[in-house]
Amino acid sequence: MSSLVAPFSVPFMGRALAELLLLALVCGPVSVLVFLRRLAFVADALTHTVFPGVVIGFLVAGWTGIAGGALVAALLTAVALTVLTRWGRLSDDTTVAVLLTAMFSLGVVLVSRQHSYTSDLTAFLFGRLLTVTPAQLAQTAVLAAIVLTGLAVTARPLILRAFDPIAAATAGYRLTLLDLGLNTAVALVVVAAVQAVGTILVIALLIVPAATARLLTDRLTAMAVIATAVTGLAAYLGLLASWTASVRYGVRLTSAAAVVLTLVACYLLALLAGHLRRRPHRPAATVTR
Amino acid sequence: MAEPTAAPVADSALHLAQADVGYRRCAVLTDVNLTVAPGQIVALVGANGAGKSTLIKAVVGLADVLAGTITVAGRPARQARGAAAYVPQVDTLDADFPVTAADVVLMGRYRPTRWLRQIRPADRAVAADALARVGLADRARTRFGLLSGGQRQRVLLARAIAAQTRLMLMDEPFNGLDVTSQDVIVTQLRDLAAAGTAVLLSTHDLRLARDLADTACLIHGGRAVTGPTEQILAELPGTYGYGSQAADLHAARPGR
Numbered sequence: 383m384s385s386l387v388a389p390f391s392v393p394f395m396g397r398a399l400a401e402l403l404l405l406a407l408v409c410g411p412v413s414v415l416v417f418l419r420r421l422a423f424v425a426d427a428l429t430h431t432v433f434p435g436v437v438i439g440f441l442v443a444g445w446t447g448i449a450g451g452a453l454v455a456a457l458l459t460a461v462a463l464t465v466l467t468r469w470g471r472l473s474d475d476t477t478v479a480v481l482l483t484a485m486f487s488l489g490v491v492l493v494s495r496q497h498s499y500t501s502d503l504t505a506f507l508f509g510r511l512l513t514v515t516p517a518q519l520a521q522t523a524v525l526a527a528i529v530l531t532g533l534a535v536t537a538r539p540l541i542l543r544a545f546d547p548i549a550a551a552t553a554g555y556r557l558t559l560l561d562l563g564l565n566t567a568v569a570l571v572v573v574a575a576v577q578a579v580g581t582i583l584v585i586a587l588l589i590v591p592a593a594t595a596r597l598l599t600d601r602l603t604a605m606a607v608i609a610t611a612v613t614g615l616a617a618y619l620g621l622l623a624s625w626t627a628s629v630r631y632g633v634r635l636t637s638a639a640a641v642v643l644t645l646v647a648c649y650l651l652a653l654l655a656g657h658l659r660r661r662p663h664r665p666a667a668t669v670t671r
Numbered sequence: 672m673a674e675p676t677a678a679p680v681a682d683s684a685l686h687l688a689q690a691d692v693g694y695r696r697c698a699v700l701t702d703v704n705l706t707v708a709p710g711q712i713v714a715l716v717g718a719n720g721a722g723k724s725t726l727i728k729a730v731v732g733l734a735d736v737l738a739g740t741i742t743v744a745g746r747p748a749r750q751a752r753g754a755a756a757y758v759p760q761v762d763t764l765d766a767d768f769p770v771t772a773a774d775v776v777l778m779g780r781y782r783p784t785r786w787l788r789q790i791r792p793a794d795r796a797v798a799a800d801a802l803a804r805v806g807l808a809d810r811a812r813t814r815f816g817l818l819s820g821g822q823r824q825r826v827l828l829a830r831a832i833a834a835q836t837r838l839m840l841m842d843e844p845f846n847g848l849d850v851t852s853q854d855v856i857v858t859q860l861r862d863l864a865a866a867g868t869a870v871l872l873s874t875h876d877l878r879l880a881r882d883l884a885d886t887a888c889l890i891h892g893g894r895a896v897t898g899p900t901e902q903i904l905a906e907l908p909g910t911y912g913y914g915s916q917a918a919d920l921h922a923a924r925p926g927r
Contacts, residue, residue: 418768538789542778545768546759549830552731552840554753554783600769600814 389625394512398637401514401522401578402617405571408526409587410595410610411533412571414602415564417592418544423475424463424565425588427482428572429581431459433489436506436576441492449521452576456569459485464562509580511621511637518577525574529567536563541602579638586642587613594649597656612652616645683742684709684838684869685730685755690739692722692729698737699725703895705888707869709837712860714880714900715873717890723873726890727840730871731757743838753782755838756831760846761823766816772826773811776802779833794833801833802826805855821852828856832863839863841872845879857883877904 390396416425432452439451459481466477493506533540543550543560551557568588575584591609599605620641627635685707693699699722707713715723728734730741732749743751756779779801780794802808805825807818815823824844831839845853860870860883874880880887880900887903889896896903 538778538781539783541770542781545770545775545778546757546764548728548731548733548759548842549757549778550781551733552753552755552757553778553781553834555781556783557733596769601771602769602774605769 385626386622389622389629394514395621395625397514397516397519398511398578399617399621401511401519402621402641403614404519404522404526405575405578405587406591406610406613406617408529408571408574409613410591410608411537411606412529412567413588413590413592413609414595414606415533415537415540415544416568416588417596417605418541419564421564421568422589423478424467425568425572426585427463427478428456428459428565428568429576429585429588430482430489431485432456432569432572432576433486433506433581434492436581437489437492440506441496448577449518449573452573453570455485456573457566460562460565460569464558464565468558468561505580507580507582508636509576509578509583509638511578511641514578522574522578525570529570529574532563532567536560540564579641583638583642586645590642590645590649594645594652597649597652598659612648613645616648617641620644682709682745683707684711684744685871686740686742687726688740688742690729690741691737692725692734692741693737694725694734696735696737698893699734700890700893700895701738703739705895705897707838707871709867709869710864711886712864712870712872712884713897714884714887715871715890716875716877716880716887716903717873721890722893723890724842726895727757727842727871727873730840731755753784754836755840756834756836758824758827758831758839758841758844760843761820761827762846763842764815764823764827766823768815770815771812772802772807772815772818772822773798775815775826776829776833779830797835798829798833801829804832804859805829819849819852820847821849824848825852825855828859832859837868839868839870841870843873843875845874845876853879880904 390399416422432455435451435453435455436448437451438455439447439449442451462481463478466481467474489506539550539555539560540563542553543555543557547557550560571588572581572584575587579587591613592605594612595605595608598608620643621637623644624635624637624640627633683706685705687703687705690703691698691701692703703726705713715726717723725734729736730743730748732752736748741748743754746754776798777790777794780798781789799808799811802811805828807822807825807829810818810822815826818826828844844856848856857879860872864870872884881904884900886897887900889903889906896906
């Protein structure tokens with residue numbers, strides 16, 4: 383039993399788990415809204431477009447500047463995505479793809495000017511989960527509180543907008559504001575998660591939890607709860623697997639990647655469970671003699 | 672063609688005066704004049720792509736009013752947000768969306784002015800009553816996508832009823848409906864009109880248009896012509912893509 387709990391008594395492991403559990407609280411409901419709005423590509427774009435912000439923040443103020451740089455880039459992207467997809471002349475996915483590739487390339491150009499190019503790039507892309515500081519934890523908690531408060535107020539209109547945008551407009555909601563609100567929520571989640579899991583792996587936290595939950599339930603509230611629980615479970619199991627592989631067996635297993643792989647394993651299990659749940663029941667054959 | 676007897680503009684539920692509507696400075700319809708009085712059902716008829724949906728979107732602010740005016744309940748449409756309810760064609764919605772019939776009807780009670788407490792117990796009672804009116808009280812907890820097409824359309828009507836607005840906008844609600852659902856919707860529309868609700872209804876079903884609406888608005892070639900339904904339908908045979916249906920309707924007209 384102690385081998386299941388003991389690793390988390392080590393301070394850096396405890397902080398990593400706390401960071402991921404905070405992210406789970408916010409990624410669960412946000413991922414449900416991303417799923418309902420079919421915004422997986424937009425979420426993917428946001429994770430890439432914060433990249434130049436992360437690099438600029440690092441160049442200006444070192445590792446402590448990353449969150450600020452990411453925040454500015456994420457909020458600018460949220461506004462740009464809302465404006466371009468709402469009033470742009472190109473289709474949504476084309477606009478998003480142009481923005482994604484342009485911003486990511488800008489980030490690569492900026493980071494390539496560093497002497498420690500390779501190690502910095504790896505840290506930005508895949509995060510530093512085991513070096514999470516108490517200050518970072520506090521920062522994630524504040525961002526999570528802001529996003530959850532925003533969702534508590536706007537969840538119903540956001541669901542109506544996802545289900546029937548014309549009805550939402552008829553009821554008096556301004557779709558642009560709702561879109562901006564959701565894009566901003568996604569952007570803040572990316573900012574909160576970027577230092578821990580990196581700009582690439584954060585997309586898993588925004589897509590996989592809701593996709594897993596949808597396979598297990600038809601209810602929205604249950605989806606949010608299951609998505610949160612699955613993320614928390616994957617965080618625990620992934621960190622435990624990473625610790626056990628490294629400490630007990632001497633096999634290097636990157637913690638953030640282990641968490642994401644565990645999350646994907648949960649998705650595959652839910653796929654199986656969902657398939658079994660939906661399989662039509664055949665009436666038992668009656669034998670007549 | 673003669674203009675229908677119209678309610679004074681200030682008293683009308685919906686009024687379009689010389690309105691050009693479209694997207695990004697490109698007009699889809701020009702010089703639209705239409706008045707829907709409280710308690711009146713007006714049918715919007717026209718071929719696919721003629722601009723019926725654009726007209727409805729202009730009323731709710733999703734298409735641009737490039738010239739002229741649109742007023743809802745006496746106020747400019749953009750200031751009258753929330754004064755209308757909308758019923759889409761059921762096939763335009765995602766059947767896999769994880770909501771129950773009751774959830775959908777409750778959406779009719781959402782208001783932008785209530786950010787902190789969107790739903791109150793009284794709202795749930797109104798929604799339950801609306802679902803009962805369309806005969807689906809026993810399906811409240813069924814997932815929306817598992818209902819038949821006709822039942823889903825009735826749920827969407829219940830959502831609009833629950834909104835308790837004085838204007839209802841319906842975008843082809845009768846497409847592909849079973850007879851039971853069609854009867855329920857027709858009955859409810861008549862009851863709503865009798866209670867003073869104005870209805871603007873786009874439809875391809877000319878028989879229903881004639882039975883339900885005393886006034887019709889024909890959309891064709893970027894223009895709108897409004898008049899008594901019988902008179903508008905008399906214009907249709909051989910034109911506007913309604914040839915055989917309109918001819919049948921005229922052949923079946925009483926007194927012929």
